[in-house]
Amino acid sequence: MSSDPRIRKELKECGPDNGSGVFAVPVGDDIHDLRGEILGSEDTPFQGGIFNIEIKVPVQYPFEPPKMRFITKIWHPNISSQTGAICLDILKDQWSPALTIKTALLSLQALLCAAEPTDPQDAVVAEMYIKNRVEYDRKAKEWTDTYANPSVNSGKIQRVVEMGFEKEKAVKALEENEWDEEKAVNALLGM
Amino acid sequence: MSESDSEEIEYQYSDDSDSDAEETAAPQEDSGDEERKEESKDEKPNPLKTPSGKHTNANPNAPPTGSSRFSLSPDYSSPSSSTEDPRLVPSSSLKGEMLNVLEEIIEMLSIPEEAAGALMRCFKWNKEKLIASYFDDPERCLQKAGVLKRVRMLEDRQDASAPTKTSRPLTPSRTSPRTATRSTPLPPSSPLPQTCLICCDDDLTPSEMYSMPCSHSFCCDCWSGFLGNKIDEGPSCVYAKCPQAGCEEIVSGEEVKAMAPSKISQWDKYELRSFVDLNKNTRWCPGTDCTMVAITKAGVGDVKCSCGTSFCVKCGEEPHTPVVCKDLSLWLEKCQNESETANWILANTKKCPKCATRIEKNQGCNHMVCQQCKHEFCWICVQPWEDHGANTGGYYKCNKFSDKSNSDDQSDAAKAQRELDRYLHYYQRYHAHSQAQKFAKKQLQQTEQRMVQLQDGSAHTSWIDVQFLKTATEQLVECRRVLKYTYTFAYYLDPSDKTGKKERFEHHQEMLEKFTENLSELSEQSLDKMDRTGVVNMTRVVDRFVKNLCKYVEDGMEIED
Numbered sequence: 076m077s078s079d080p081r082i083r084k085e086l087k088e089c090g091p092d093n094g095s096g097v098f099a100v101p102v103g104d105d106i107h108d109l110r111g112e113i114l115g116s117e118d119t120p121f122q123g124g125i126f127n128i129e130i131k132v133p134v135q136y137p138f139e140p141p142k143m144r145f146i147t148k149i150w151h152p153n154i155s156s157q158t159g160a161i162c163l164d165i166l167k168d169q170w171s172p173a174l175t176i177k178t179a180l181l182s183l184q185a186l187l188c189a190a191e192p193t194d195p196q197d198a199v200v201a202e203m204y205i206k207n208r209v210e211y212d213r214k215a216k217e218w219t220d221t222y223a224n225p226s227v228n229s230g231k232i233q234r235v236v237e238m239g240f241e242k243e244k245a246v247k248a249l250e251e252n253e254w255d256e257e258k259a260v261n262a263l264l265g266m
Numbered sequence: 267m268s269e270s271d272s273e274e275i276e277y278q279y280s281d282d283s284d285s286d287a288e289e290t291a292a293p294q295e296d297s298g299d300e301e302r303k304e305e306s307k308d309e310k311p312n313p314l315k316t317p318s319g320k321h322t323n324a325n326p327n328a329p330p331t332g333s334s335r336f337s338l339s340p341d342y343s344s345p346s347s348s349t350e351d352p353r354l355v356p357s358s359s360l361k362g363e364m365l366n367v368l369e370e371i372i373e374m375l376s377i378p379e380e381a382a383g384a385l386m387r388c389f390k391w392n393k394e395k396l397i398a399s400y401f402d403d404p405e406r407c408l409q410k411a412g413v414l415k416r417v418r419m420l421e422d423r424q425d426a427s428a429p430t431k432t433s434r435p436l437t438p439s440r441t442s443p444r445t446a447t448r449s450t451p452l453p454p455s456s457p458l459p460q461t462c463l464i465c466c467d468d469d470l471t472p473s474e475m476y477s478m479p480c481s482h483s484f485c486c487d488c489w490s491g492f493l494g495n496k497i498d499e500g501p502s503c504v505y506a507k508c509p510q511a512g513c514e515e516i517v518s519g520e521e522v523k524a525m526a527p528s529k530i531s532q533w534d535k536y537e538l539r540s541f542v543d544l545n546k547n548t549r550w551c552p553g554t555d556c557t558m559v560a561i562t563k564a565g566v567g568d569v570k571c572s573c574g575t576s577f578c579v580k581c582g583e584e585p586h587t588p589v590v591c592k593d594l595s596l597w598l599e600k601c602q603n604e605s606e607t608a609n610w611i612l613a614n615t616k617k618c619p620k621c622a623t624r625i626e627k628n629q630g631c632n633h634m635v636c637q638q639c640k641h642e643f644c645w646i647c648v649q650p651w652e653d654h655g656a657n658t659g660g661y662y663k664c665n666k667f668s669d670k671s672n673s674d675d676q677s678d679a680a681k682a683q684r685e686l687d688r689y690l691h692y693y694q695r696y697h698a699h700s701q702a703q704k705f706a707k708k709q710l711q712q713t714e715q716r717m718v719q720l721q722d723g724s725a726h727t728s729w730i731d732v733q734f735l736k737t738a739t740e741q742l743v744e745c746r747r748v749l750k751y752t753y754t755f756a757y758y759l760d761p762s763d764k765t766g767k768k769e770r771f772e773h774h775q776e777m778l779e780k781f782t783e784n785l786s787e788l789s790e791q792s793l794d795k796m797d798r799t800g801v802v803n804m805t806r807v808v809d810r811f812v813k814n815l816c817k818y819v820e821d822g823m824e825i826e827d
Contacts, residue, residue, distance in 0.1 A: 085466075135495055138496070172509045173482075174511045178511075
């Protein structure tokens with residue numbers, strides 16, 4: 076059985092602006108290679124963030140789960156801060172063919188609100204989550220603003236870059252200086 | 267067991283292809299078993315028992331399968347059957363073995379056979395554990411095994427159709443398990459098109475839909491694709507659940523038969539495989555391409571398979587008295603440290619703490635679930651996962667633990683060096699005997715030729731007269747094997763023991779070594795110098811000594827002499 080009709084049907088139902096806070100669209104012509112987007116929920120450190128998800132739909136779909144990975148960097152116990160790999164049961168052994176790409180994305184959105192630090196993907200993040208929740212919230216928000224929010228910190232980055240620094244170095248300096256532009260620039264100048 | 271029960275169980279098997287051929291075997295086997303006698307009055311053949319009947323007839327040397335394990339029947343066909351433990355059965359009679367176990371559960375709990383299979387799998391074929399759990403809380407037990415709906419549906423059926431007796435217990439259910447059938451769908455449901463949640467086709471007639479006892483309907487094509495995919499994934503297909511998200515009802519052979527009939531033989535294979543793999547009282551013969559299975563009541567013992575492989579039923583290694591399985595496993599792992607492969611395995615894998623299957627963690631979190639036995643554990647500390655959680659300080663406690671052990675190692679470098687020396691001492695001797703064992707095995711292959719030469723050398727010598735040479739060489743192989751493991755055993759003896767156990771053991775070991783070398787020398791003599799009496803005597807002495815040594819160790823090495 077070809078999975079294509081079902082994927083097409085699913086794509087129709089979870090295109091942009093469907094009102095659910097998540098959507099998925101094909102990257103190119105191949106409907107097995109999708110790009111998903113999740114909006115960070117309000118009252119979480121991810122609020123205001125737009126998170127991009129790489130979705131690879133296997134040939135055996137829906138009998139096998141779609142493979143998902145965060146492209147946008149995110150600070151979360153169940154998502155690797157390095158690779159974006161996700162630890163979520165329904166993307167592995169708890170997958171059911173009656174689930175859809177949309178339900179999987181909604182589950183990811185829910186995962187952002189309710190982390191499972193006892194079943195971590197990223198041990199460093201999970202440890203911080205358990206030991207120092209305030210610091211975790213701060214860092215998660217910082218990462219959201221840096222990598223997932225085009226409006227807040229991107230302005231700061233933009234300005235530092237315009238002063239003639241490389242973007243990577245600019246971001247690093249801003250991070251190290253708690254997003255204080257002046258301090259970051261001083262650091263970059265070695266002052 | 268009620269009348270309707272027994273009928274229903276038979277129904278499940280009435281299409282079993284073996285049943286006709288075995289009809290004659292079943293009654294024979296039943297003699298002596300009161301409960302079964304009653305059933306055998308029924309005119310239909312009861313194929314539940316036939317596979318074992320088949321086996322009894324086909325293999326006169328092997329003990330009758332299954333029935334000797336659990337039935338009340340005192341004895342039949344083979345007198346040795348009830349005492350032989352462990353025993354070997356061919357994989358062709360595994361189904362009979364499995365059904366024998368299931369039959370008891372089916373009768374005791376009045377549940378359908380398919381449910382009994384899933385229940386037993388859930389409890390790893392530990393009947394006592396299952397029964398204890400069932401009588402403690404039947405609802406929870408059935409839920410845990412994913413058969414609650416299946417069992418309840420059967421009960422409902424019995425209630426609803428008791429007077430008519432026409433229902434088949436595991437008929438694929440349509441929209442409503444209680445009333446719907448293939449031929450007569452309910453009038454109100456027939457005109458409405460149905461939607462399959464998998465392929466999203468929304469124009470399906472009820473007859474194109476199928477559901478498990480949990481009533482979650484999907485179209486037949488999707489069922490076929492779903493089951494086929496699960497079975498192609500491999501042995502874990504026996505744990506497949508209803509495709510509905512969150513539904514815990516487990517898929518059974520009944521669904522496979524109905525929706526993916528081309529895959530049923532593969533499914534059956536995996537089912538039997540899981541029967542042997544999960545069950546701690548069964549083990550595949552480790553011989554190359556051998557498909558025999560050792561079954562034990564006691565869970566321990568050595569067997570010699572018809573393929574020539576001898577093995578310990580508990581761990582699958584070569585018989586290893588006087589060493590216990592656990593020490594042997596530690597030892598073998600230690601010994602293999604040298605090779606590249608072993609280094610990689612040690613660096614990248616861990617053993618499942620429950621079934622000892624090697625697991626490579628190539629992705630994901632620290633919450634491990636063993637594919638083989640479904641044991642859940644933490645990758646860092648290898649402790650059960652259920653011990654982990656927020657209230658115990660979370661997973662990261664484990665990191666601390668490993669840090670600590672590292673620092674201990676460093677501070678005890680000298681101790682480690684001493685330990686290495688101690689290990690090498692035992693290893694060198696173990697290895698020497700291991701090589702000698704291989705050599706003796708080679709010698710055994712050449713013995714027959716030597717026996718012919720020996721017989722030809724003297725006019726009055728018969729074939730029986732030269733048998734002693736074979737017996738001696740076989741004894742030699744055995745001695746080398748035991749000697750090899752005495753060094754493993756000695757390595758794990760407590761070095762600080764003050765009761766003299768270690769010294770006594772080493773004394774006996776030395777004696778055995780001396781006898782073995784003697785026997786080796788005598789049996790390898792050139793044929794013209796062969797001392798028959800000397801070899802025969804030495805063989806007898808050594809045989810006795812080995813047996814006593816093993817017994818002595820088994821009895822805990824208390825002082826008697």
